[in-house]
Amino acid sequence: MATTNIWQQFKALIPEGVRVVATIAANNGNGTSQAELRDGSVITVKGETVNVGEKAFILDGEIKGTASSMAQYEVEV
Template sequence: MATTNIWQQFKSLIPEGARTIVTITSNNGDGTSSATLRDGTTIRVQGESVLGGQKAIIQNGEVKATAPSLAQYEQEV
């Protein structure tokens, strides 16, 4: 039965889990990859679909897709 609760309908539109952009440093050969976060922290994620040196989108510790390498600007306010 469909819910009439507007908040529940809205929540169903938003994917579960945070998405993060990382740089893949290497594919480990065992179904995982090593990745570097923007702050320099190195993590291990599931998936080897993105090659080393490319940016990737990860969600719940799994590589979801390749991310474009766009210019990054920082502005102090």
């Protein structure tokens, strides 16, 4: 039976987990890769499916696929 709690219905619309787009700096050869975030920090993530120099979608520390290389803009309001 579907819940009638409106808060639970709202929470179901919001995706869970940490999602980022990062540039792959290196494939380590052991099933992990080094990914460079926008702020310049480097993290180790699971997966080697994206080539070095390409952008990747990372969900909870695991590569989920290749991201397009579109221009990024940061605006302060």
